[in-house]
Amino acid sequence: MAESEEEVDVLVQRVVKDITNAFKRNPNIDEIGVIPCPEARYNRSPIVLVENKLGVESWCVKFLLPYVHNKLLLYRQRKHWLDREALVDITSTLLLLNPDFTTAWNVRKELLQCGVLNPERDLYLGQLALTKFPKSPETWIHRRWVLKQFLGQVSAVSCSRKQKQGEVEQVDGELIQQLSDHLARMLHQEMKVCSDAACRYPSNYNAWSHRIWVLQHMAKGNAKVIHNELSSMKLWVSMHVSDHSGFHYRQFLLKELITELSQTAACLSICLPQHWPSTSPHRHSHTQANGELYGAEEDEEDEEAEETEETQRSSSTILQLFHQEIELCSDLIQSFPGHETLWSHRRQVFYLWHHLKKDHQHHCSNGGSQSVRISKSDPPEGSRQDMTRHEHGCVPEPMEVDRASLPDQRDNKRLKRGVLLPASPNLPSEHSFVDRILDSGCVENPPWI
Amino acid sequence: LKSLLFYSGTQVKDVIIKPDAPSSLLLDKHADYIAAYGSKKDDYEYTLSEYLRMSGIYWGLTVMDLMGQLSRMNREEIIDFIKACQHECGGISASIGHDPHLLYTLSAVQILCLYDNVDAIDVDKVVEYVKGLQQEDGSFAGDKWGEIDTRFSFCAVATLALLGKLDKINVDKAVEFVLTCMNFDGGFGCRPGSESHAGQIYCCTGFLSLTGQLHQVNADLLGWWLCERQLPSGGLNGRPEKLPDVCYSWWVLASLKIINKIHWIDKAKLRTFILACQDEETGGFADRPGDMVDPFHTLFGVAGLSLLGDEQIKPVNPVLCMPEDVLQRVGLQPDLLS
Numbered sequence: 001m002a003e004s005e006e007e008v009d010v011l012v013q014r015v016v017k018d019i020t021n022a023f024k025r026n027p028n029i030d031e032i033g034v035i036p037c038p039e040a041r042y043n044r045s046p047i048v049l050v051e052n053k054l055g056v057e058s059w060c061v062k063f064l065l066p067y068v069h070n071k072l073l074l075y076r077q078r079k080h081w082l083d084r085e086a087l088v089d090i091t092s093t094l095l096l097l098n099p100d101f102t103t104a105w106n107v108r109k110e111l112l113q114c115g116v117l118n119p120e121r122d123l124y125l126g127q128l129a130l131t132k133f134p135k136s137p138e139t140w141i142h143r144r145w146v147l148k149q150f151l152g153q154v155s156a157v158s159c160s161r162k163q164k165q166g167e168v169e170q171v172d173g174e175l176i177q178q179l180s181d182h183l184a185r186m187l188h189q190e191m192k193v194c195s196d197a198a199c200r201y202p203s204n205y206n207a208w209s210h211r212i213w214v215l216q217h218m219a220k221g222n223a224k225v226i227h228n229e230l231s232s233m234k235l236w237v238s239m240h241v242s243d244h245s246g247f248h249y250r251q252f253l254l255k256e257l258i259t260e261l262s263q264t265a266a267c268l269s270i271c272l273p274q275h276w277p278s279t280s281p282h283r284h285s286h287t288q289a290n291g292e293l294y295g296a297e298e299d300e301e302d303e304e305a306e307e308t309e310e311t312q313r314s315s316s317t318i319l320q321l322f323h324q325e326i327e328l329c330s331d332l333i334q335s336f337p338g339h340e341t342l343w344s345h346r347r348q349v350f351y352l353w354h355h356l357k358k359d360h361q362h363h364c365s366n367g368g369s370q371s372v373r374i375s376k377s378d379p380p381e382g383s384r385q386d387m388t389r390h391e392h393g394c395v396p397e398p399m400e401v402d403r404a405s406l407p408d409q410r411d412n413k414r415l416k417r418g419v420l421l422p423a424s425p426n427l428p429s430e431h432s433f434v435d436r437i438l439d440s441g442c443v444e445n446p447p448w449i
Numbered sequence: 450l451k452s453l454l455f456y457s458g459t460q461v462k463d464v465i466i467k468p469d470a471p472s473s474l475l476l477d478k479h480a481d482y483i484a485a486y487g488s489k490k491d492d493y494e495y496t497l498s499e500y501l502r503m504s505g506i507y508w509g510l511t512v513m514d515l516m517g518q519l520s521r522m523n524r525e526e527i528i529d530f531i532k533a534c535q536h537e538c539g540g541i542s543a544s545i546g547h548d549p550h551l552l553y554t555l556s557a558v559q560i561l562c563l564y565d566n567v568d569a570i571d572v573d574k575v576v577e578y579v580k581g582l583q584q585e586d587g588s589f590a591g592d593k594w595g596e597i598d599t600r601f602s603f604c605a606v607a608t609l610a611l612l613g614k615l616d617k618i619n620v621d622k623a624v625e626f627v628l629t630c631m632n633f634d635g636g637f638g639c640r641p642g643s644e645s646h647a648g649q650i651y652c653c654t655g656f657l658s659l660t661g662q663l664h665q666v667n668a669d670l671l672g673w674w675l676c677e678r679q680l681p682s683g684g685l686n687g688r689p690e691k692l693p694d695v696c697y698s699w700w701v702l703a704s705l706k707i708i709n710k711i712h713w714i715d716k717a718k719l720r721t722f723i724l725a726c727q728d729e730e731t732g733g734f735a736d737r738p739g740d741m742v743d744p745f746h747t748l749f750g751v752a753g754l755s756l757l758g759d760e761q762i763k764p765v766n767p768v769l770c771m772p773e774d775v776l777q778r779v780g781l782q783p784d785l786l787s
């Protein structure tokens with residue numbers, strides 16, 4: 001085992017090179033780890049590459065980390081010169097061992113700014129670090145910075161395109177297409193990185209809040225993306241019933257999607273339960289259940305014909321979303337009793353629905369001049385927050401939702417035939433659900449009570 | 450006792466406090482533990498945590514001061530270290546050669562307040578640094594690279610409040626941003642739309658206290674969420690279905706104190722949990738009974754016991770996690786709801 005300073009020096013330089021070479025040999029390394037191994041084995045590198053897994057033998061880490069760490073800090077204090085290639089290698093090694101070393105990520109930001117480092121290679125390093133340290137706040141922070149740089153480039157190109165006109169437009173059009181394809185790929189990749197980290201560490205706050213950030217910055221207002229996320233999350237949350245962060249993400253998606261859909265839904269159609277054509281068997285009971293909230297507006301029925309099909313679909317989609325979400329909550333609560341997360345999710349879904357109704361009511365009573373928000377925590381600016389539009393004649397904006405993947409196609413068909421409309425959540429139905437759970441013995445009182 | 454943790458086949462995520470767990474406060478052991486911590490600098494361990502060194506020093510010094518043992522620490526060495534960590538831009542870094550950041554700027558200012566020596570650094574430059582990190586929407590970036598988080602809003606106003614310079618930033622805008630991070634459950638997340646989290650709630654209620662805006666909190670709703678963090682063991686977690694932890698016990702408890710709902714939890718049980726996290730042999734507190742101790746959990750264990758009214762410890766301020774007598778000297782009395 002190396003002991004003297006020079007020996008450590010030689011050893012560490014060799015190991016850093018071995019790591020760099022491993023990545024050159026296999027650009028598809030997808031996981032890193034430390035291999036428990038207290039003693040060095042003669043004449044063998046401590047860097048082990050098995051299939052796509054890169055391992056570092058534990059004995060060398062205690063030499064390796066302080067060495068690369070101090071080297072970088074000396075560079076930062078201008079006491080030691082490192083060329084750009086050495087900086088890339090050293091920061092890679094450092095961050096795979098200690099990904100919360102902020103300053104090392106900052107050195108890489110500078111390398112990215114001067115074009116020495118490829119952004120995708122850099123995101124890849126972070127992805128690997130997250131396989132061993134799935135929470136690492138600094139790794140997530142750095143990713144957001146890299147993504148923001150990319151988004152800045154995209155918007156710079158689109159802006160310059162708007163300014164120039166005429167002959168160059170064709171070329172720019174291609175460039176924009178390339179950029180938007182690139183953006184879609186990056187979005188997909190980020191979702192995967194978040195999923196992996198979420199699976200590696202339960203209720204991973206940093207992974208899920210990153211995922212929210214990504215949607216807010218890379219897919220803002222894109223109902224299709226949000227809807228796909230909502231669909232794919234259904235299975236995930238069903239398999240992780242105590243992951244509060246995963247459920248929070250679902251709540252975020254639901255709220256975003258409803259906000260998007262509400263833009264196309266006219267004020268009246270949000271009142272669907274009592275305005276839906278009388279073919280609905282649920283109609284009467286809904287009027288009763290919601291009567292005190294909406295007030296009976298039977299004479300509005302004639303105007304329904306004026307509503308466009310588009311608007312109706314948006315509204316019914318909102319109603320279906322709520323219906324399905326409450327149903328999912330009920331199923332999970334019955335199958336997995338006693339999970340705080342599931343009840344907290346139900347509380348939020350019910351709250352969302354309640355506010356949607358209340359805001360709508362408020363909106364209508366104000367003559368529709370005011371914009372209405374789902375909750376006070378929404379940012380005040382932006383027309384996207386407008387939950388409803390009162391003008392009957394307004395032309396709905398085109399919907400981006402992929403019809404084929406709308407929630408539960410069977411319900412869609414039923415809806416089109418006008419036979420069955422799902423019940424909307426309401427206070428009596430909530431109370432009877434809770435009573436049912438309490439009576440069923442699915443939940444006992446905890447013994448300490 | 451084990452049956453306590455199960456019902457209907459679902460395990461409650463909690464710990465079991467063994468009957469032989471520590472049940473009295475071992476203050477001398479903790480002081481020895483902290484005093485010795487800095488001297489044994491194992492290369493590897495020291496390197497791993499150097500990126501947060503300045504906060505580490507704040508944790509150690511604050512807990513020593515709360516225990517009346519601050520004089521055991523090397524004042525001159527620490528002040529020289531802080532001076533060496535201030536950068537041209539005014540910001541302070543975690544250690545020498547690291548990049549400046551709001552997190553460590555606050556820790557450094559807190560340490561200098563403990564030592565009644567803020568003039569050791571260039572205060573005007575610190576103020577300029579903090580001011581320069583405020584964004585158009587009122588939020589604060591943690592450093593020049595622009596990450597936004599409500600934690601940084603707290604760091605910014607706490608730093609300036611300690612320096613008596615809160616008027617140098619746009620407080621109204623800063624408040625506006627923090628309020629956009631409030632959730633339906635009354636809690637706060639790191640950014641608009643993010644999940645409520647006890648650490649972020651501590652930062653945001655602390656922020657609203659320092660800016661005189663606590664009336665904007667829905668105290669009943671938030672208090673409900675916070676007191677639901679208490680588990681059968683008495684310990685508090687930071688989010689639903691997470692394990693109890695001494696540091697989250699502090700963040701939840703301090704937030705409850707700020708909004709005047711501390712009586713909504715079982716204080717005696719929490720005390721039992723915190724005491725059980727002590728290591729009788731080495732001194733110090735761990736996150737949970739039986740785990741490895743560290744200075745971070747040692748501070749929050751002792752500070753938690755102080756908030757619970759232990760008279761062997763100096764009273765701690767729930768907003769800044771500093772001894773009340775230090776804040777009196779500074780002339781800062783953050784609001785608490787009454």
Ligand SMILES: [Zn+2]
Nearest residue numbers: 694696697736
């Ligand atoms: Zn902790």
